[in-house]
């Protein structure tokens with residue numbers, strides 16, 4: 001393979017990694033996963049959660065097991081089963097009258113999350129934009 005093309009591909013890949021695959025300073029796990037899954041899609045595993053742990057919270061050795069026990073078997077499921085957008089960010093459900101029929105609009109999660117509210121470095125807790133669905137205890 002042409003050496004310079006390989007180098008270019010590598011630096012291009014590295015640029016992508018810089019953009020969405022590395023946690024920003026103070027960014028929480030949930031906001032990071034939201035961004036990473038948005039950027040690259042979910043691969044059906046916990047690669048971004050694992051990357052976050054390695055880069056930000058290397059001592060959180062039980063993190064992946066904890067996410068799995070909450071139903072988060074891959075990065076996108078974490079954001080459905082283990083953590084959810086905080087209720088105050090959802091639209092409220094409401095009823096509409098239309099041609100004599102009552103239509104119920106269900107509450108919906110936000111289309112896009114606000115900027116991360118920030119967490120202490122080394123924490124695997126979500127910031128206040130998320131609710132943690134993981135049950136405490138053993």
Ligand SMILES: [Zn+2]
Pocket residue numbers: 042043044045074075076077
């Ligand atoms: Zn997934």
Ligand SMILES: [Zn+2]
Pocket residue numbers: 027028029030031032115116117118126127128129
């Ligand atoms: Zn956050």
